[in-house]
Amino acid sequence: MPISAVPRFGAPDRCRHCTARNTGICAWFAPEEGREIAHRSTRSLFSPRSQILVQGEVQDRIGVIVSGLVKIVLNDERGEEHLLQLLHAGEIVGDPLSSECAFSWEAATEVDLCWLPPSTLSAATRHNPEAYQRQLDALLWQVHEQQFAQAALRGRNSLQRLANWLLLQLPPETAPAPVRMRILLTRRDLASLLEMTVETLCRVLHQAEERGAIRLVTPDLVELRDRPRLRLLARSPDRRLQQTLLRDGWEWGARSLAPALRAMPRAKLTCVPPALTEPAEAEPGLTRIKDVRRVS
Amino acid sequence: MPISAVPRFGAPDRCRHCTARNTGICAWFAPEEGREIAHRSTRSLFSPRSQILVQGEVQDRIGVIVSGLVKIVLNDERGEEHLLQLLHAGEIVGDPLSSECAFSWEAATEVDLCWLPPSTLSAATRHNPEAYQRQLDALLWQVHEQQFAQAALRGRNSLQRLANWLLLQLPPETAPAPVRMRILLTRRDLASLLEMTVETLCRVLHQAEERGAIRLVTPDLVELRDRPRLRLLARSPDRRLQQTLLRDGWEWGARSLAPALRAMPRAKLTCVPPALTEPAEAEPGLTRIKDVRRVS
DNA sequence: CGGTATTTTGAACTATCTCAACTGGGGTGG
DNA sequence: CCACCCCAGTTGAGATAGTTCAAAATACCG
DSSP states (O other): OOOTOOOOOOOTGGGOOOOTTTTTGGGTSSSHHHHHHHHOEEEEOOOTOOOOOTSSSSSOOEEEEEEEEEEEEEOOOTEEEEEEEEEEETTSOOOOOOOOSEEEEEEEEEEEEEEOOTTHHHHHHHHHHHHHHHHHHHHHHHHHHHHHHHHTTTOOHHHHHHHHHHHHOOTTTSSOOSSSSEOOOOOHHHHHHSSSSSHHHHHHHHHHHHSSSOOOOOOOTEOOOOOHHHHHHSSOHHHHHHHHHHHHHHHIIIIHHHHHHSSSSTTTTEOOOHHHHHHOOOHHOOHHHHHHHHHH | OTTOOOOOOTTTGGGOOOOTTTTTGGGOOOOOHHHHHHHOEEEEOOOOHHHHHHSSSSSSOEEEEEOOOOOEEETTSOOOOOEEEEEEEOEEESSSSBBBOOOOOOOSEEEEEEEEOTTTTHHHHHHHHHHHHHHHHHEEEEEEHHHHHHHHHTTTOOOHHHHHHHHHHOTTSSHHHHHSSEEOOHHHHHHHTTTTHHHHHHHHHHHHHHHEEEEEEETTEEEEEEHHHHHHTTTTTHHHHHHHHHHHHHHHHHSSSSGGGGGGGGGSSEEOOHHHHHHHSSOOOOOHHHHHHHOO
């Protein structure tokens, strides 16, 4: 079913150089088990818009994302797509619980995927009690992540949702001067993720630019201009309340919400090292930008 | 902190007659463990609008809902409340992972809660490998539930969201003629859950009545008039998804296969036996209705 | 280059929100 | 027992954020 999948030849020690070997499920296994699994796993490449698992079809396997971004998509009967969640390197594609996919998994960027044999999970946990604990932690974290993501959409208008999302993607304050990020998602995908139309996303993006919070170097390259202002855009639009909330509200957000929120949808934008982007700006050839994207 | 909490005297065999003893976490323990836990657990009663755990405060314990509905509430910077999720009998209040509450847990109805000692969970799973599997299943289901709930809000207008929610609360097609349900949530809470204002909820509720899908016997008592029409109003984005939700939700609820699986949005309305509601309609005195509510 | 897909802009339209007033049940105190 | 108040629920009318449809501008690719 994955039309553009490109199966790679399997090597026993494939995992050794895998970038995902220390993250997520791959780190749960004991060394011997790891080798066994390495033998039975297969790798696939998916091109940007291809489907990995299709809603409604029967799945018999799960995969680990080695690189790239994967969308969890809900298709309604009008043909509309709803981007529910984004998955990053190290996270799991597919649903270990049910055999029939409730959603589709699609490649948002180019995706390198490592398929594990169907029974891997249960086998690993059977022999390795510690894997249980890890799996539990991972799931608990996922629940949290979902709750925070959901919370981030509530009671906010479009501009606030966008600003909030941008803030979450940004590198920390300590990053060197020209903070830049590449939006790896299409407008369509990002709009769907943030619960708005492409048109609204567009307007709101330029609104954030007009208000001096960011600059759009190219449609998919964002430069941070004024972090406090962006932070302001992400919060309450009500000016009267804004004042009072700058004291109390801030503490609130910082204390209870921020830690887990920051962990949330990172990497939908990817931070691009200044060294690589400078020349791209000097001569904004698009081939250059594509190269950068491949490198990162 | 729970102002209205009424601690009950502790009895060693308290669990024996507990309605939650076979659901959720309580079913995970081995008999001996169960007794040990029974000794160390405490019960509290919470009145409808009281807080059980407060966002931002440190929690050192988790509780099992014996009866009643508990809201997971997010307080944003403006002081607005956002109802993220509802929890039912047998489900867990509090977050086993982190010590500081990211959300508030509040009683939506009268709530009977059983507090477990902090280390209960880890202790149970340490001695009982099967508990791990159960915990995993419960969590996986919770992830599912969240995704479905989120999906149900997407790309739908207010009327569709309400109709969809009503459908999920309804007893199965096979139920006897006058299908009635009591809305246990206030308009405010339900509106928050469905992402709309109270006013919109009200209009949309009466819109569903005008279109002949339901009838509002009293503000909080709904009678199903025309299920297909209601389904039409919900304009289900994906038939398959809808079916999965309905089928699984009910089976799970009825048979209590996997404890946490009953977690579905069910029971925000409560199905009222016709025998009890008939007299209430004949003479719609509110005292009568209150009695019914207490009984159910 | 020329063609196609994506992004951006424009303008009319509409669902939902906001504010404000009204209702009716039911609890309270005289 | 009545008069009163209070609060959840309801209804109405104006304001508006966001959608929809349509078209221009720009990016992308052979």
